[in-house]
Amino acid sequence: MNIHSVAMATGILPDAASILHAFGPWVLGGIALLIFIESGVLFPFLPGDSLLVTAAVLAGPLGIQPWQVLLVGIPAAILGDQVGYWLGRRFGRRLFREGARVLRPERLHDAESFFERYGGGSLVLGRFVPIVRTYVPVAAGTAHMPYRRFVLWNTLGATLWVVAMTLIGLLLGGIPFIVDNIDVLMIVIVLISVLPVVVAIVRKTLASRRARAATEAD
Numbered sequence: 744m745n746i747h748s749v750a751m752a753t754g755i756l757p758d759a760a761s762i763l764h765a766f767g768p769w770v771l772g773g774i775a776l777l778i779f780i781e782s783g784v785l786f787p788f789l790p791g792d793s794l795l796v797t798a799a800v801l802a803g804p805l806g807i808q809p810w811q812v813l814l815v816g817i818p819a820a821i822l823g824d825q826v827g828y829w830l831g832r833r834f835g836r837r838l839f840r841e842g843a844r845v846l847r848p849e850r851l852h853d854a855e856s857f858f859e860r861y862g863g864g865s866l867v868l869g870r871f872v873p874i875v876r877t878y879v880p881v882a883a884g885t886a887h888m889p890y891r892r893f894v895l896w897n898t899l900g901a902t903l904w905v906v907a908m909t910l911i912g913l914l915l916g917g918i919p920f921i922v923d924n925i926d927v928l929m930i931v932i933v934l935i936s937v938l939p940v941v942v943a944i945v946r947k948t949l950a951s952r953r954a955r956a957a958t959e960a961d
Contacts, residue, residue: 759790759797763805770805774798774812775819782823782901783830783880792873792908799912812909820870820901824880828893831884858888866893867900871907 766773774794781789798805798812858865862883869879883893 759793760801762790762794763798763801771807771811771815775815778816778819779823781877782820783825783827783877784823791876795905795908796912799909809909809913813905816905816909817902820905821898824897824901827877827880828884831881832887835881835885858883858886862888862892863896866896867903870900870904
């Protein structure tokens with residue numbers, strides 16, 4: 744059971760279909776608002792994936808067209824990440840202090856190195872993972888990822904995500920398992936995609952530890 748399913752089961756969050764129907768004639772504005780908030784305003788517990796998929800599946804009953812979902816969803820996703828990037832760049836570095844248990848300055852340096860090397864890919868792949876997509880732009884801003892580079896990859900990731908979710912709704916919406924488990928499926932796909940990067944990072948970390956241990960032994 745995914746995060747959104749748990750929230751819906753406990754009554755914390757209504758299902759995507761109920762949300763869309765509740766917007767009534769303002770459904771497109773509602774889609775844009777929720778995508779914007781989830782994408783970078785530090786409120787990740789919204790059904791972004793399932794909202795887009797369900798909007799495509801129920802386009803007819805909702806009185807909208809799939810292309811309209813794209814028209815409002817893509818700009819909302821891009822702008823949401825812009826806000827997240829700005830929040831990270833403006834306030835994120837203040838959270839890192841000497842002597843802190845987690846947010847130490849060296850962690851910030853690691854984040855900067857990560858976004859220098861993998862920043863583009865993380866913005867694209869992270870977009871397909873619930874919660875992660877909310878905080879990746881904040882992390883990018885905190886690490887001072889070059890803004891032009893951020894805009895390029897953010898736009899690509901947002902566009903691919905909204906288009907992919909809408910297409911899934913159009914092509915596979917008749918399969919209940921796909922619609923009900925879209926978050927889990929996206930996470931599995933992304934994990935498989937980033938596995939080579941994770942392996943490379945683990946190998947580098949282990950090599951650094953062995954080199955440090957050898958130096959200390961000498």
